[in-house]
Amino acid sequence: MTLKPIVVQVVLDKPLAQGFDYLWDAEKLGKLPEVGCLVEVPFGRSSGVGVVIRVSDHSAFEMDKLKSISQLAPLPSLDPGLLRMMNFASQYYVHALGETILPAIPQMWKKPDEWGKIVKKIEAAEKKQGLDKETTSEGFISKEQLNSGQKKALQDLLLDEKSGKKFRAILLQGQTGSGKTAVFLNWLASILEDANAQVLILVPEINLTPQLERRVRAYFPDKKMVVLHSDVSEKKRGIAWFEAMTGKAKIILGTRLAALTPLPNLSAIVVDEEHDSSYKQQDGIRYSARDLAIWRAHDLHIPILLSSATPSLETWIAAQSSRYEYIRLDQRAQGANLPKVNLINTRDPQHQFSPGDLGAPTQKSLITKTLAQAITKNLATKKQSLILINRRGYAPVLSCSACQWLSRCTQCSTYAVMHKAGALGNRPVLSCHHCGLVQQIPRFCPDCGNADLKTLGHGTQKLEDAIEDMWPQARVLRVDTDSTKKSKGAEALFQEIHNGNVDIIVGTQMIAKGHDYQNIGLVAVLDADSRLFSADFRAAERLFAQLVQVAGRAGRAGTELEAGGEIYIETQYPESPVFQYLLRHDVDGFLAFTAREREEAKLPPNSYQALIHAEGKNLEKAIQFLLELKSVLKARGLITKELKVYDPVAKPVMRVAGSERAQLVIESQNRKALQEVLEVVDQELRQHSQGRISKASRIRWLIERDPITI
Numbered sequence: 001m002t003l004k005p006i007v008v009q010v011v012l013d014k015p016l017a018q019g020f021d022y023l024w025d026a027e028k029l030g031k032l033p034e035v036g037c038l039v040e041v042p043f044g045r046s047s048g049v050g051v052v053i054r055v056s057d058h059s060a061f062e063m064d065k066l067k068s069i070s071q072l073a074p075l076p077s078l079d080p081g082l083l084r085m086m087n088f089a090s091q092y093y094v095h096a097l098g099e100t101i102l103p104a105i106p107q108m109w110k111k112p113d114e115w116g117k118i119v120k121k122i123e124a125a126e127k128k129q130g131l132d133k134e135t136t137s138e139g140f141i142s143k144e145q146l147n148s149g150q151k152k153a154l155q156d157l158l159l160d161e162k163s164g165k166k167f168r169a170i171l172l173q174g175q176t177g178s179g180k181t182a183v184f185l186n187w188l189a190s191i192l193e194d195a196n197a198q199v200l201i202l203v204p205e206i207n208l209t210p211q212l213e214r215r216v217r218a219y220f221p222d223k224k225m226v227v228l229h230s231d232v233s234e235k236k237r238g239i240a241w242f243e244a245m246t247g248k249a250k251i252i253l254g255t256r257l258a259a260l261t262p263l264p265n266l267s268a269i270v271v272d273e274e275h276d277s278s279y280k281q282q283d284g285i286r287y288s289a290r291d292l293a294i295w296r297a298h299d300l301h302i303p304i305l306l307s308s309a310t311p312s313l314e315t316w317i318a319a320q321s322s323r324y325e326y327i328r329l330d331q332r333a334q335g336a337n338l339p340k341v342n343l344i345n346t347r348d349p350q351h352q353f354s355p356g357d358l359g360a361p362t363q364k365s366l367i368t369k370t371l372a373q374a375i376t377k378n379l380a381t382k383k384q385s386l387i388l389i390n391r392r393g394y395a396p397v398l399s400c401s402a403c404q405w406l407s408r409c410t411q412c413s414t415y416a417v418m419h420k421a422g423a424l425g426n427r428p429v430l431s432c433h434h435c436g437l438v439q440q441i442p443r444f445c446p447d448c449g450n451a452d453l454k455t456l457g458h459g460t461q462k463l464e465d466a467i468e469d470m471w472p473q474a475r476v477l478r479v480d481t482d483s484t485k486k487s488k489g490a491e492a493l494f495q496e497i498h499n500g501n502v503d504i505i506v507g508t509q510m511i512a513k514g515h516d517y518q519n520i521g522l523v524a525v526l527d528a529d530s531r532l533f534s535a536d537f538r539a540a541e542r543l544f545a546q547l548v549q550v551a552g553r554a555g556r557a558g559t560e561l562e563a564g565g566e567i568y569i570e571t572q573y574p575e576s577p578v579f580q581y582l583l584r585h586d587v588d589g590f591l592a593f594t595a596r597e598r599e600e601a602k603l604p605p606n607s608y609q610a611l612i613h614a615e616g617k618n619l620e621k622a623i624q625f626l627l628e629l630k631s632v633l634k635a636r637g638l639i640t641k642e643l644k645v646y647d648p649v650a651k652p653v654m655r656v657a658g659s660e661r662a663q664l665v666i667e668s669q670n671r672k673a674l675q676e677v678l679e680v681v682d683q684e685l686r687q688h689s690q691g692r693i694s695k696a697s698r699i700r701w702l703i704e705r706d707p708i709t710i
């Protein structure tokens with residue numbers, strides 16, 4: 001009797017819809033592999049690492065043409081829950097399964113030659129060091145220390161805990177500084193009483209991990225915690241992933257990529273600042289880590305807590321309509337008041353400096369007199385000031401005073417931003433924020449030869465200079481991606497703020513998010529208007545959330561008697577709803593208003609959207625490609641009243657790094673109808689070389705589900 005052959009189907013990091021069949025040589029490799037195992041396989045002329053997705057005794061291919069698996073990784077298989085989520089993600093985001101699973105596996109585990117060595121090394125290290133007990137008490141607030149609102153919130157969270165494993169999605173909505181973190185850490189403490197339980201905590205920004213990491217450690221000195229984000233070294237990330245997938249790590253703290261970690265005993269998930277757009281991956285498979293985490297919790301019958309002071313409209317509506325549980329914290333934890341919001345109408349001359357004014361800068365001021373006076377007052381009280389401007393660099397563009405010349409990127413349809421000396425090298429340069437190209441600053445206008453080149457507008461660097469001029473005694477710190485890339489890194493800069501070594505902080509949105517500053521008395525926002533009139537229907541929602549968040553950095557540690565800090569917004573349009581709701585700290589009002597707007601316009605979450613991206617050598621070809629796609633969909637009768645396919649258009653930034661880009665929006669009232677159409681789009685585009693869409697175009701394309709910017 002001949003033994004039946006064993007056929008193992010494996011997915012690789014390839015853009016192919018299906019897996020590949022291999023034979024399993026039981027004599028050489030031993031017992032059958034499980035689904036979810038990592039294997040090394042021959043592929044073409046070389047080899048690759050893949051994940052087993054099926055084990056059977058037959059193949060659609062000729063058996064004797066199948067190659068054999070080379071090696072099985074000395075690792076447990078990826079847990080079935082993770083694989084189910086990956087399958088879902090692959091379908092939902094219309095992305096090849098292999099290209100969904102494999103990018104989430106750290107590089108270290110994709111080098112089969114080193115598999116054995118690494119596992120031995122990690123295990124030896126584990127034996128030696130045991131638990132690295134770094135005990136801190138930073139930010140530890142016990143159950144008993146919670147205030148009454150927090151206690152009530154915790155009670156509600158714990159209510160169902162004893163009734164066995166079940167899915168719960170909970171929105172914890174609370175004012176900035178209301179102590180949401182203390183509530184969810186105490187909740188996780190009760191979940192982690194089960195010695196095997198693993199919990200996943202997602203944060204939007206790398207910069208938020210160190211502070212939260214110390215807080216988590218303070219709660220769980222005896223539990224193994226790992227931190228996963230893109231700044232963690234490959235080696236550390238590989239080890240952390242191993243500790244998570246083997247169930248040794250009990251607390252996994254990380255940014256969106258951590259949502260894809262194998263976690264065999266996952267028992268609860270927290271998504272902190274759930275509204276944040278960094279949960280959306282912006283290349284490759286464009287998944288939403290928050291949405292996948294909700295799917296995973298549902299699939300595993302475990303609770304997921306979404307925490308925010310400014311929930312996303314989607315989540316807020318779900319909580320309002322009782323699809324999610326709704327827990328609120330409406331007081332600041334330390335008794336402080338919310339900051340007072342001041343809108344400065346920049347069109348009103350009373351706010352501007354006049355030439356002879358005391359303290360007026362010699363050149364045209366970058367900030368209003370009203371704001372300058374407030375900063376001076378705040379400095380006098382020994383409080384810190386935070387000034388937000390969402391533009392890094394010195395000035396967004398350089399211009400010729402004699403002709404029309406403007407500094408443009410040679411590869412993109414954007415301007416090259418001027419950076420001052422010391423920012424990106426020893427000399428000032430022009431740098432493109434889209435493709436990264438750095439150009440020398442011309443000495444003369446390249447068009448007319450004029451030597452008088454002027455900057456237009458201002459970014460963080462110019463503002464930093466101006467602030468230093470106006471308050472020579474103040475210690476000024478600039479925080480943006482340029483300053484944090486230099487020597488000390490972001491954590492060191494934030495530490496300077498926490499330690500009180502700076503008086504005025506100038507920075508981009510990275511200073512606005514979740515940081516728990518203790519001594520900010522004033523927050524100013526300078527360029528809010530630029531985002532008020534965006535074509536993107538979500539721009540106002542994002543701006544509002546950011547303003548509430550940055551305002552929330554002020555006055556966190558005050559008392560009931562003191563004001564909770566001040567926020568100043570310079571705008572030409574103080575009457576616009578975003579600012580008016582902010583003035584009243586009315587998050588729910590703003591969300592209700594936005595919900596009505598979206599409902600009327602049938603925009604998400606009242607409809608579902610997808611973007612088809614296309615890029616190539618020139619725009620006409622990219623548009624043509626999408627037009628052909630649209631006519632195929634039409635011919636197949638897929639465009640209905642319920643499902644709209646818009647005309648393709650150039651992207652807002654049309655050309656990047658020499659590629660010209662177009663997009664097409666598909667919108668449907670019905671999620672399933674959209675899914676079906678996207679599957680057709682995928683098939684058509686996959687075979688466009690043989691199919692109805694012309695090949696000549698050499699277009700790169702991508703399907704994006706639930707885009708957050710259009």
Ligand SMILES: Nc1ncnc2c1ncn2[C@@H]1O[C@H](COP(=O)(O)OP(=O)(O)OP(=O)(O)O)[C@@H](O)[C@H]1O
Nearest residue numbers: 145146147176177178179180181182309333514516
């Ligand atoms: N019960 C409490 N007693 C005293 N201080 C507390 C209490 N709860 C929280 N705090 C402190 O209040 C501050 C704000 O808490 P936390 O950072 O948890 O707020 P948050 O709601 O997450 O804020 P944000 O949304 O603005 O990030 C922290 O410094 C925290 O240590």
Ligand SMILES: [Zn+2]
Nearest residue numbers: 409412432435
């Ligand atoms: Zn460029």
